[in-house]
Amino acid sequence: MLDLKFIRDNPETVKKAVLDRNLKVSLDDLLELDRKRRLILTELEKKRSKHKRGNKEIGELMRSGGDAAVMRAEMGALSENIKELEEEVGRLEKDMREILVRIPNVPDGSVPVGEDESANREVRRWGEPRQFDFPPLPHWELGEQLDILDFQRGVKIAESRFTLIKGVGALLERALINFMLDLHTREHGYKEVFPPILANEESMFSTGQLPKLEDDMYRCRDDVLYLIPTAEVPVTNIHRDETLSEEELPLYYCAYTPCFRREAGSYGRDVRGLIRQHQFNKVEMVKFSHPDSSFEELEKLTSDAEDVLKLLDLPYRVVILSTGDLSFSAAKCYDLEVWLPSSDAYREISSCSNFTDFQARRGDIRFKPSSGGKSRFVHTLNGSGVAVGRTVAAILENYQEPDGSVIIPEKLQPYMNGLEKITP
RNA sequence: GGAGAGGUGGCAGAGUGGACGAAUGCGGCGGUCUCGAAAACCGUUUGGCCUCGCGAGGGGUCACGUGGGUUCAAAUCCCACCCUCUCCGCCA
Known part of the structure; x- marks a missing residue:
């Protein structure tokens, strides 16, 4: 398996490697999935952060005998939203992995290029x-x-x-x-x-x-x-x-x-x-x-x-x-x-x-x-x-x-x- | 195959719903002391991902066997699976 970051940074090298081996791998699809995933992941992590802080507040509130009903409802909704985003990220990662595990190693420069x-x-x-x-x-x-x-x-x-x-x-x-x-x-x-x-x-x-x-x-x-x-x-x-x-x-x-x-x-x-x-x-x-x-x-x-x-x-x-x-x-x-x-x-x-x-x-x-x-x-x-x-x-x-x-x-x-x- | 116990950081081991990425000890690393070492003392000690930055580095998030579930909140409760150990049975 190649490093996703390496593929991101060197798409042409990987494309050539796949081509030289006479294989077909949808590298552009992978990169597109990767872009989508990172976008959603950033959003997801922001929400998780908010959720964590909110939950901590509820804990403090309850310990000091306050009423946390409003916060609880709010965090409940946020939690639903987080779950949706997690599922989406999960789907994207699964699709990416399908492609990633089928990408072959990059041949060393000393390897002769040829059909078979x-x-x-x-x-x-x-x-x-x-x-x-x-x-x-x-x-x-x-x-x-x-x-x-x-x-x-x-x-x-x-x-x-x-x-x-x-x-x-x-x-x-x-x-x-x-x-x-x-x-x-x-x-x-x-x-x-x-x-x-x-x-x-x-x-x-x-x-x-x-x-x-x-x-x-x-x-x-x-x-x-x-x-x-x-x-x-x-x-x-x-x-x-x-x-x-x-x-x-x-x-x-x-x-x-x-x-x-x-x-x-x-x-x-x-x-x-x-x-x-x-x-x-x-x-x-x-x-x-x-x-x-x-x-x-x-x-x-x-x-x-x-x-x-x-x-x-x-x-x-x-x-x-x-x-x-x-x-x-x-x-x-x-x-x-x-x-x-x-x-x-x-x-x-x-x-x-x-x-x-x-x-x-x-x-x-x-x-x-x-x-x-x-x-x-x-x-x-x-x-x-x-x-x-x-x-x-x-x-x-x-x-x-x-x-x-x-x-x-x-x-x-x-x-x-x-x-x-x-x-x- | 049957019965039981258990899986937490490099290791040992605490933690039964919120302040826990996680006490404590050991080991490792750095330092103080020393001619040097040991002891003692002080400090430090997981990995993945995202993001900001030229960089040093910063911020965030995930991970307590694995995957689901309950809950505002899970190492902690529930379910399934995997693995380890003990006893019984079988067996080279």
């Missing part, structure tokens, strides 16, 4: 995609041959886009989670947390999933709780409605959680394999940063995610998302894309974003400057470090051998009880 993902810009590449001297198999075929991925039974148990992971595959999943968590906690300074996997409306609102992405989430039937689509939600909400001290910034958290997405609107895409699942595992990094250093923190965060792929020796590239591809709450975002032979392309495996004060304002997360003065909103950031299922896919495909076996990346072997190779 085609305007994303590659920032750097790491590693060389392997040249195969045999036809490489897609991970879903490898996984079935190795009897570690069972797509049919996943569907039987739940529905399509759910997978049963078996045997060494399950071990691999678990090894990757531990490997990533150890890396971030031991080498990168993150504090590990294990949060609730269901979150309430307020939490979903503060990170920006609600109201826009409601249809993409699983909701409980009898409770107003949603399965989290990412650990970003519960972890960012750790400090919702809190005021932190300046000295404790920046705060680094990481968490492993399963994630749940309905993938509404992507029916035909990536129907095979682990790339697009309704349930997947992810290790997430979340930062609460001082506003002055959040963009530096984003670079570090991205590099922390890159380390996962470097240590696993998986070729990848870093892409900066254009305004048209940027998510609702983000001001700037880097995607990490890992090389996937079955796609003959780089595919997203991590997304690292700076949300500036956008989520902090929605969730009321502040810090108190140590020099004194008013509390300010922190900046929040998060990034996948990284998506586990897609990492499994990348390892299977990039490390496959002609006989259908798969080498375990060296750094992962200790986490696999020393296993060096998965064989049928």
Whole structure:
């Protein structure tokens, strides 16, 4: 959510931001509602002030044994009038909020302007995609041959886009989670947390999933709780409605959680394999940063995610998302894309974003400057470090051998009880 | 799931219709004292919104879990909801 005052003072900036994201928001309506509201509010507050003074007088009058009947009637009428004005202000504020909560964050100046993902810009590449001297198999075929991925039974148990992971595959999943968590906690300074996997409306609102992405989430039937689509939600909400001290910034958290997405609107895409699942595992990094250093923190965060792929020796590239591809709450975002032979392309495996004060304002997360003065909103950031299922896919495909076996990346072997190779 | 208790400022805790944005204590901050510190003493200590002002700052209003209601007037009375705690039941 943007600051209403900021919108009032910089309507053109906000209009451009909305336009660059190919969104439609009635900003002029908002500003008009805002003008009306302030006008009425001033009148309302004058009347309230009068009402308060009058009530005090009645109190004094009655204590001194006087007759307050006339005053009471007068204040009664004023009270009715105040109620009407309050209702009107309430209506205006509701209408304003409807618009306000749907205005996206303003992209940072360094973000390329463009229609969609085609305007994303590659920032750097790491590693060389392997040249195969045999036809490489897609991970879903490898996984079935190795009897570690069972797509049919996943569907039987739940529905399509759910997978049963078996045997060494399950071990691999678990090894990757531990490997990533150890890396971030031991080498990168993150504090590990294990949060609730269901979150309430307020939490979903503060990170920006609600109201826009409601249809993409699983909701409980009898409770107003949603399965989290990412650990970003519960972890960012750790400090919702809190005021932190300046000295404790920046705060680094990481968490492993399963994630749940309905993938509404992507029916035909990536129907095979682990790339697009309704349930997947992810290790997430979340930062609460001082506003002055959040963009530096984003670079570090991205590099922390890159380390996962470097240590696993998986070729990848870093892409900066254009305004048209940027998510609702983000001001700037880097995607990490890992090389996937079955796609003959780089595919997203991590997304690292700076949300500036956008989520902090929605969730009321502040810090108190140590020099004194008013509390300010922190900046929040998060990034996948990284998506586990897609990492499994990348390892299977990039490390496959002609006989259908798969080498375990060296750094992962200790986490696999020393296993060096998965064989049928 | 059943029964009961309760939600007040950073924390503890008073306040059962008007003088209460709210006693008191603790903590925090500033000061006095001191070579320095502790103690003691003095002062200070919530946030949102509106408005005036170039600014420093001033004025106003709202907020005692949330939302309604009663009343001239609500932290205080009524209703609904949410949350926490205790006991019982069930349970990994």
